[in-house]
Amino acid sequence: MRLAVGNIILAAALGLTFFSGCAKKENVIVIWHSLRPVERQVLRAALDEFARRHPGWEFGELFYEPEAARSNYIISALGGSGPALFRGANDNIGPMSELGVIMPLESFFEQATLDSFLTDPLEANTWFRGHLYQIADNIGNHLCLVYNKKLIDKPPQTMSELIEIGKKLTFDRDGDGKPDQYALVWNYIEPFFAVPFIGGFGGWIIDDSLRPTLNTPAVVQAAQLIYDLANVHKIIPLECDYEVANALFKDGLAAMIINGPWSWGTYLDAGIDIGLARIPKIDATGLWPSPAVQPMGYSVNVNLKGEKLRITLELLRYLTTSEMQLRFTRISGALPSRIDAFQSPDVQNNELVRASLEQLMVGRVLPPVTELRWIWDAMRPGYQAIFRGRETPAKAAENMQKLAEKLIRENRG
């Protein structure tokens, strides 16, 4: 029995060590984000600066791909843990607030502070059902045409021009039957990256009543155009995900890429002389492709309380200051969300920012609603089936609509 008592004491000691380890985690504040390495360094430096002012506290950051970031955050926050701050696009706000994993923030910020954020060309901070859930650190998150000035002097203005130039810029150097350089690359198998073209044909993915609008001629025509760029005009690769597209552009094996502000810093850092332009106009409609426009920002984990919540909010204020936003603008051309930062010469005289704004002005703001989540999820399988030769664009559009309606019905029912 004495042995048993000894073991119980040992177990208790181990338990205490374990729980004291847990207690230590109380002084660690972590941010989950999807920032690319160049911007991540800026964030890391900012956290180090902030840490020096808060001895006894540790500040960490962790990268996840956007989809994984959202899913992992929701799962961990539902389980009572997760990072203190989550940084992402505002289309996460609907699902996250409905699941109750992020905290309403309006009571923590004075009106004067909130008034210092942009409301034009779009509302920077995200309100949902009467509560503030996200403080923006930049706006946009929109796709642009990025071109390598070494490979192309002037970006094409229309689709027909793109196809014409594209045939010259796509070539097989070594004669092995495979192109060694492509005119254009992008992650076109992901619906988010197809959305500008839907807008270019006069359509959109959601209406004002939050119903999906996927079974439309605009969606069919947009998908057909992208399919033709790969299979008929052969100016984009037959198989191209985000990583392949990025690698080709960074290695100088693609003249143009369609990508968002999160990537521009990486290209600049790699020494590529890039220019930004609008995605070429659709000849048939005379419309510019309209990328989805969203604010990017920070949300606070609902599980925080006490001192940790206080320090987290302080960090949130620090990371969204004008000075901090301008640091990101300088390295990547990101559009700041504070009015004074947005109006500063650093932003207004920045060539990339001006071009990015040009594209933003023809983009469309996405509502931060949960229905959009189901629409994205419903689009992926149907849309990808087109490029796998399994469905025609018309049939795929019909399937996407049906699945989106089913997901909304099943979840809302």
Place this chain on the structure above:
Amino acid sequence: MASGVGEIKVNRLAYLYTLPALTVLALVVLYPFVYNVVISFSNMNLAHFRDWRLIGFQNYLTVLKDRSFWYFFLKTVLWTALNLIFHVSIGVFLALLLNKDLKGKSFYRTILILPWAMPQYITALTWRGMFNSEYGAIPLLFERWFGISIPWMTTEWGAFTACLITNIWLGFPFMMIIALGGLQSIPDELYEAAEIDGASPWLKFRHITMPLLKPVMAPAVTLGVIWTFNNFNVVWLVSNGGEPSDTTHILVSWVYKTGFTYFRFGYAAAFSMIIFAILLIFSWNFIKRTRAVEAVY
């Protein structure tokens, strides 16, 4: 009942020792299991996470009526069977070779165990890159050697085959090690006696190696079936979450997607209970058979 209480009193110390383990087991296995059963009867999803209510067997009916369930079920059976056939045949074949007096045997053994020693996700992502039709090593080699272009990752069965090849590469070392252990325990005298009787190598394999290897391989195959049936990592990572168009799924990757991408928690819980039932029935039968096989020794 009285004897039960008496037994607890007598073995109090033993029960005390097992109590922490039982408590942890209850917390990490029993509680989630019971919770899963409860939510499988509920409408819990993204829109009804806090205000969920019980809806009876609706989720189970939805799963069983869903064509994708039966399709992925058949695919999972095919996936499991093909993997096991290749794992066992390659594993036993290599074990037979390594069981001979080869020069540099330990070197070969180390090399052959490597796929097993590497983290699955690194292997899976590396193979995914190698199957890329534009720049992957495998399509390029196929084109150079055989002049054929296989759309590995862009077609349903191409992606399935890519996942299969990856998992065969990952899984055969386990069977090889188990078979090698089994082979080393077979007494040489049996082979010597067969040799004297003039038995051919095939007859020796058929009548000595196979029956004596069976008791070792049967539990390994049971484990292999359960692992492969539930092998989420390889399918998910190689096919990039079920691409193309959510066709490259096995049951477990599909249930993950419905649960943690679509957040249909009630549906996913019911789905996982059905997977659990399938595996329970299989394992129960297989374990019973395995016990029967043990009588060979």
